[in-house]
Amino acid sequence: MAQISKDTKIGELLNIFPESAPILMEIGMHCLGCPASQMETIEEAAMVHGIDGGLLVEKINAAMTAAGK
Numbered sequence: 001m002a003q004i005s006k007d008t009k010i011g012e013l014l015n016i017f018p019e020s021a022p023i024l025m026e027i028g029m030h031c032l033g034c035p036a037s038q039m040e041t042i043e044e045a046a047m048v049h050g051i052d053g054g055l056l057v058e059k060i061n062a063a064m065t066a067a068g069k
Helices: 010-016 018-026 035-039 042-048 053-066
Strands: none
Touching: 010 018, 010 035, 010 042, 018 053, 042 053
């Protein structure tokens, strides 16, 4: 089972777990297809959107576990 971290790039996350897109969009990350967002880490993206990166990683990892990934 893959685990992501705050250093995982958004593009990598979407390749590993495309189901994370709605999680990212619900916190305001609406430009997931933008080239810049693809190279941004989860921590960087969370900081830009005023979100705690650690909590976001926990939420995504919990969703991945629930999905059996």
